[in-house]
Amino acid sequence: MTNSLERIFDGVIDALQSRVIPKIQDESARSQAYGALDMLRNLKPRVEWALGPLQDDVAQQLALVARIAALTDRAVPAAPAAPSDTALPPRPTAADVEPMRDRLDQYLCEVLRWADENRGRLPDGRAEEIEAAIRDQQRVRLRRELKLTAPPLFGEISRGQ
Amino acid sequence: MESSALDGEAVAKNLAEFLRRQTGSEVAVSGLRRYTVGFSWITYGFEAAWRDSTGPRRENLILRLGPPKGLFAPYHAFPQFAALKALEGSAVPVPRAYWYSEELDAFGAPFFICEKVKGEAPLPWVAEGREAFPAATREALAEQFVAALAAIHRFEWRGTPLETLGRGVDEASAATREIASWEKLLERWAFRPYPMLEWAISWLKAHRPVAPRVSLVHGDYRTGNFLESEGRITAILDWELVHLGDPLEDLGWVCMRSFRGRSPYMCHLIERPRLYERYEKLSGIPVSPAAVTFYEAFGTFKLAVIHVGAARCFEDGRFKDLRLAALGVHLPRLILQIEATIEGKT
Numbered sequence: 001m002t003n004s005l006e007r008i009f010d011g012v013i014d015a016l017q018s019r020v021i022p023k024i025q026d027e028s029a030r031s032q033a034y035g036a037l038d039m040l041r042n043l044k045p046r047v048e049w050a051l052g053p054l055q056d057d058v059a060q061q062l063a064l065v066a067r068i069a070a071l072t073d074r075a076v077p078a079a080p081a082a083p084s085d086t087a088l089p090p091r092p093t094a095a096d097v098e099p100m101r102d103r104l105d106q107y108l109c110e111v112l113r114w115a116d117e118n119r120g121r122l123p124d125g126r127a128e129e130i131e132a133a134i135r136d137q138q139r140v141r142l143r144r145e146l147k148l149t150a151p152p153l154f155g156e157i158s159r160g161q
Numbered sequence: 162m163e164s165s166a167l168d169g170e171a172v173a174k175n176l177a178e179f180l181r182r183q184t185g186s187e188v189a190v191s192g193l194r195r196y197t198v199g200f201s202w203i204t205y206g207f208e209a210a211w212r213d214s215t216g217p218r219r220e221n222l223i224l225r226l227g228p229p230k231g232l233f234a235p236y237h238a239f240p241q242f243a244a245l246k247a248l249e250g251s252a253v254p255v256p257r258a259y260w261y262s263e264e265l266d267a268f269g270a271p272f273f274i275c276e277k278v279k280g281e282a283p284l285p286w287v288a289e290g291r292e293a294f295p296a297a298t299r300e301a302l303a304e305q306f307v308a309a310l311a312a313i314h315r316f317e318w319r320g321t322p323l324e325t326l327g328r329g330v331d332e333a334s335a336a337t338r339e340i341a342s343w344e345k346l347l348e349r350w351a352f353r354p355y356p357m358l359e360w361a362i363s364w365l366k367a368h369r370p371v372a373p374r375v376s377l378v379h380g381d382y383r384t385g386n387f388l389e390s391e392g393r394i395t396a397i398l399d400w401e402l403v404h405l406g407d408p409l410e411d412l413g414w415v416c417m418r419s420f421r422g423r424s425p426y427m428c429h430l431i432e433r434p435r436l437y438e439r440y441e442k443l444s445g446i447p448v449s450p451a452a453v454t455f456y457e458a459f460g461t462f463k464l465a466v467i468h469v470g471a472a473r474c475f476e477d478g479r480f481k482d483l484r485l486a487a488l489g490v491h492l493p494r495l496i497l498q499i500e501a502t503i504e505g506k507t
Contacts, residue, residue, distance in 0.1 A: 003486050007478075008486055014481060102354060116367075131363075139500070146493050
């Protein structure tokens, strides 16, 4: 998901409350919409992003960091330094893991930029090997995300019908 | 979500006042309707009635506003207005453009007013495995679709106000400038890092083609952005991303997976070999398949950046339209499509 969970909840609640419910003429439909609104307001403080996939992401990123360290060992100029603060609390929440995933992604972006800029100075094929390793890890994550994503309703969204 | 200047009643009142100043006559505005299409500019249809030297006039018109907190804000009305105005009477069917303003006094937003052309905008999103058009309609529309694109690219923009849409761009710099512009937008909008997009930028920079010529580029040429009536394309719409650049950029956009799903027809209209053949014949511009693939990948990158921007706009609360958050959900699909396009797997 691209947006934060909090913003999504707030946005859906606001849309129902201020833009949808006032336009529903049928009382029965309106009461159902109020039911949905009530549920959302009560769900909001009780849910967070699923922890399992986030932890899987970070575990894969850390394995990749180790691989990159091997691939860039003694490279000149030196490859970007990996984040050092990668320890998580004993019982992490999504709020702990998400920033870690983003820090590691930031590091991967820096490594990609470094490999591209130094392609000619690295051993033959090394920059491509680094890129392929990062792409492989990212592809696994994107495909998992895609499996969780419902087919888009762009037609309905565009037409409103 | 929007300033009060953009609510229906205020829009009608301000429209009447603006039109009164332009026509020198009292103008009755009726039937104001906001369309749901589009995620960026806000579009209203309305009827205006006034009296001029020839007698009473009644016109169906379109008002397009660039909302101050919208996706690509701050907006400018001039590029779209200039493109419509320049192409009036050419082989490209466009609505007649009447007025535009960059000033915020009327609606709190830049805007332009143009003719409302008869027709419906067919959408590119259909259920997988289904045809968007019956075969005969598809063939008729395909020919007009390619002919209009060729006419845009053949259009002599030099010596017209369109020159300002890409000062200094030449065949060698066209792709570089576009990549830089969209990379900057990604930097502005992203609220987390995207390694695959970072890699895509490197690939695009390393594979940028030299343009066969510098043309007027529509920037969002596809099914969904033209009007059709009884098998005839009546208008090419949505010139928001118009610029000067490589004509093959539009051809790559037409070929994107996002606008055809698994259909063999680009934009649900025409098969790729036929598209290249008809385009070359009608435009006189040679098609380099490698350049089209480049622009297909670049177009998918642009679309991914737009999705990031939509999510950002929603996250910041600038625009509360839930559809923006819904776009953001589908970012992984686009990022995978960029990679598949680069690897020739589309």
